[in-house]
Amino acid sequence: MSSTTFEGRILRGREFEPVEGRVVVEDGEIAAIEEVSTHSDDIVLPAFVNAHTHIGDSIAKEAGGGLSLEELVAPPDGLKHRLLRQASQDEKVEAMRRSLRFMVDSGTAACIEFREGGVEGVEAFERAAHGLPIDPMVMGRETVEAMEAADGFGASGANDADFSRERNATARAGKPFGIHAGEVDASDINPALDLDPDFLVHMVHAEELHLDRVADSEIPVAVCPRSNLVTDVGFPPIAELLERTTVALGTDNVFLNSPSMFREMEFAAKLADVSARDVLRMATVNGAEIADRNCGLVEPGRDAKLLVLDGDTDNLAGAQDPVRAVVRRAGVSDVADVYLAEP
Structure with a gap:
């Protein structure tokens, strides 16, 4: 079983609730979201469709x-x-x-x-x-x-x-x-x-x-x-x-x-x-x-199609609302990682 984790502020579920923690990916699927303290400024959200x-x-x-x-x-x-x-x-x-x-x-x-x-x-x-x-x-x-x-x-x-x-x-x-x-x-x-x-x-x-x-x-x-x-x-x-x-x-x-x-x-x-x-x-x-794709949200059971933004870029540092920052401010230069696992 292959396992990968992503840490930072996670925009979780359909409401994109920001939670600090890690996303656990196993065999191309989101297995869990663990709310733990991290030292990461990253913002983890679903990849786009x-x-x-x-x-x-x-x-x-x-x-x-x-x-x-x-x-x-x-x-x-x-x-x-x-x-x-x-x-x-x-x-x-x-x-x-x-x-x-x-x-x-x-x-x-x-x-x-x-x-x-x-x-x-x-x-x-x-x-x-x-x-x-x-x-x-x-x-x-x-x-x-x-x-x-x-x-x-x-x-x-x-x-x-x-x-x-x-x-x-x-x-x-x-x-x-x-x-x-x-x-x-x-x-x-x-x-x-x-x-x-x-x-x-x-x-x-x-x-x-x-x-x-x-x-x-x-x-x-x-x-x-x-x-x-x-x-x-x-x-x-x-x-x-x-x-x-x-x-x-x-x-x-x-x-x-x-x-x-x-x-x-x-x-x-x-x-x-x-x-x-x-x-x-x-x-x-x-x-x-x-x-008809099983992606678009960060929640267990979804395919692991994730976008990770560096929340400490000159563009995003200091953002008070991560959802508004992603939608209204973020750009390609803020991308830290794109993870598009095959399910």
């Missing part, structure tokens, strides 16, 4: 400044799709691998990737992730065959196409179906909800009717606030969504934003009327629940 990514466009970071959302990402001829077609498979794989390495190094344990390019795109992502300690849920796009090669299907939006065939095939395969909705306006939200998806992405323009439908159906939502402001479509109603369903954080397209959950948390916490604990749940356990 990034609930919505498009890693494929890592080949074109900061391309397309000043373009509208449709000009940037609308299939089939938005800028990202043209750039993806122009790049070789090896170029795309290497760019994705570098983004995934950054995600691991900055404390991300898992992600939900909407993967363009059909079966070939799914295979390219698998090549990029090979050997890295990240646990992606890959959502194939564009074809039923891509869904069959992946973990599920990720639809672009109900105004782009009729996804009934893909939804039915995904249900028959027993896999999750996610869909963008309410990013540009509200017109595609009801059609998306009519597909009975397993989760929605964005919901920037959700109205009371849509919020009620989300609550009644208990459909979780992944929000990407930095991306929404970069593309000038608005800001998601995070507080209203949290009152009704599970809400998780995603960083969206790499060519628009760094896939840093630290940046996404700070942005959400400072612009939405929600608590730091709400935001930390959005960045960890809520995404884990959408992805």
Whole structure:
């Protein structure tokens, strides 16, 4: 039996209660949390789950400044799709691998990737992730065959196409179906909800009717606030969504934003009327629940996917509230260790 321990201030359980002590890990699982005195300034918290990514466009970071959302990402001829077609498979794989390495190094344990390019795109992502300690849920796009090669299907939006065939095939395969909705306006939200998806992405323009439908159906939502402001479509109603369903954080397209959950948390916490604990749940356990992963919390029985921050860096020293410090202040330079054990 292999055993590892981590000491410091532990953000324990769903409330992230700060306790001094040690986390005991045995065979890739959190075995115990022992409240004991330590001499460590470290802060131990669950590693992040990034609930919505498009890693494929890592080949074109900061391309397309000043373009509208449709000009940037609308299939089939938005800028990202043209750039993806122009790049070789090896170029795309290497760019994705570098983004995934950054995600691991900055404390991300898992992600939900909407993967363009059909079966070939799914295979390219698998090549990029090979050997890295990240646990992606890959959502194939564009074809039923891509869904069959992946973990599920990720639809672009109900105004782009009729996804009934893909939804039915995904249900028959027993896999999750996610869909963008309410990013540009509200017109595609009801059609998306009519597909009975397993989760929605964005919901920037959700109205009371849509919020009620989300609550009644208990459909979780992944929000990407930095991306929404970069593309000038608005800001998601995070507080209203949290009152009704599970809400998780995603960083969206790499060519628009760094896939840093630290940046996404700070942005959400400072612009939405929600608590730091709400935001930390959005960045960890809520995404884990959408992805059906047994991580996202520091508690016995969970997979040992842990992020350790040095609480004595010049940035974090003197922080009075470790949860607020993690959410609103911490960054990649504060990372002391990322432990992503295989269960």
